[in-house]
Amino acid sequence: MSIIKVENLTKIYGDFFALNNVSFSVEQGEIFGFLGPNGAGKTTTIMILITLLKPSKGRAFVAGYDVVKEPSKVRANIGYVSQDITVDDYLTGRENLKFQAHLYNLNNENKRIEEILNLVDLSDRADEPVALYSAGMKRRLDIACGLINTPKVLFLDEPTLGLDAQTKRRIWDYIKRLKNELGITIFLTTHYMEEADILCNRVAIIDRGEIKALDKPSILKGHIGDEVINLKLEYLSEAFMDSLKKLQGIKEVKFHDTLCSIKAKGAEGLIPKIFELASIHKVKVESLSSKKPTLEDVFLAYTGRGLRDILSDKEKGKIFGKRMRRFRY
Ligand SMILES: Nc1ncnc2c1ncn2[C@@H]1O[C@H](COP(=O)(O)OP(=O)(O)OP(=O)(O)O)[C@@H](O)[C@H]1O
Ligand SMILES: [Mg+2]
Numbered sequence: 001m002s003i004i005k006v007e008n009l010t011k012i013y014g015d016f017f018a019l020n021n022v023s024f025s026v027e028q029g030e031i032f033g034f035l036g037p038n039g040a041g042k043t044t045t046i047m048i049l050i051t052l053l054k055p056s057k058g059r060a061f062v063a064g065y066d067v068v069k070e071p072s073k074v075r076a077n078i079g080y081v082s083q084d085i086t087v088d089d090y091l092t093g094r095e096n097l098k099f100q101a102h103l104y105n106l107n108n109e110n111k112r113i114e115e116i117l118n119l120v121d122l123s124d125r126a127d128e129p130v131a132l133y134s135a136g137m138k139r140r141l142d143i144a145c146g147l148i149n150t151p152k153v154l155f156l157d158e159p160t161l162g163l164d165a166q167t168k169r170r171i172w173d174y175i176k177r178l179k180n181e182l183g184i185t186i187f188l189t190t191h192y193m194e195e196a197d198i199l200c201n202r203v204a205i206i207d208r209g210e211i212k213a214l215d216k217p218s219i220l221k222g223h224i225g226d227e228v229i230n231l232k233l234e235y236l237s238e239a240f241m242d243s244l245k246k247l248q249g250i251k252e253v254k255f256h257d258t259l260c261s262i263k264a265k266g267a268e269g270l271i272p273k274i275f276e277l278a279s280i281h282k283v284k285v286e287s288l289s290s291k292k293p294t295l296e297d298v299f300l301a302y303t304g305r306g307l308r309d310i311l312s313d314k315e316k317g318k319i320f321g322k323r324m325r326r327f328r329y
Helices: 042-049 071-076 093-103 109-119 135-146 165-182 193-199 217-224 238-246 270-280 295-303 307-327
Strands: 002-013 016-027 031-035 057-062 078-081 153-157 185-190 202-207 210-215 227-233 250-256 259-264 285-291
Touching: 002 042, 002 185, 016 042, 016 057, 016 185, 016 202, 016 210, 031 165, 031 193, 042 057, 042 153, 042 185, 071 078, 078 135, 093 109, 093 135, 109 135, 109 165, 135 153, 135 165, 165 185, 165 193, 185 193, 193 295, 202 217, 202 295, 210 217, 210 295, 217 295, 227 270, 238 250, 238 259, 238 270, 270 285
Parallel strands: 031 185, 031 202, 078 153, 153 185
Antiparallel strands: 002 016, 002 057, 202 210, 227 259, 227 285, 250 259
């Protein structure tokens, strides 16, 4: 059963399409990921689904309710964890959760708070001020706040942005627990390919307000081929390039200066054949690496741009911006 259904969703600012005709559905109990670079439209989609932003066109249903016509029913069924950390540094972990519980008018809040603290492994630090927490602990408390009303769907906007690799992995474990132990459907946005790959049952690749591809990570990667082979040559040879393209099993050959990227499918023993051709054409191969396709390759194939290239500087700016905001306290 689809717990989220989105039909031709469009958001226009002036003449700019932040979202352009986006359609997808999310099944109950799955972890569904929106993977895309800065400005792709990830937060815009979440804001519409959690009823904080009105679409310009199109419709969306969450837990069976129309996000425009029945916003309070949608809100009763969802939890939301924003892209920025929102827990209060001056309160303890437990006080933050109590505050959330009061906003929802919950009865029996102490029991619920104990359960959630346990779930995110913060019980033993619950009575310390959040100012003393690490970034990963704050993020876990943020997620805990999103769970206070026992939501059917949890929206996580970039849940691991700016965290180190080890902390990221721990957060992934908690997210998996929410799905496996509580059966919560999770809609998350990310621009980390590894996160989308490891965590999500299905991933939509979004760029410039449009969904470019949507499927299980393994199927998306399967479209690229079995292998991506990268060669660094001493110099470029047209004849070598043409002969490579004719090899059986090679799907695509792309050159950039003396770098050559080959996508291959069902090509047993391809590497010796590449060396053989290089020798015939007297081309020196300076280095060769071969890897299974990643979601980065998928992103590149569908958008013509590398996700890492697009992100590098902007991401640094965003993390810096976030720190600056914290210093203002
Ligand atoms: N209120 C607004 N007015 C004009 N443009 C906006 C507004 N809000 C968002 N946008 C634009 O819409 C586009 C999508 O923004 P959105 O925040 O959804 O991106 P995102 O995928 O979440 O990016 P990030 O990874 O940086 O969080 C961006 O180009 C953004 O500048
Ligand atoms: Mg965003």
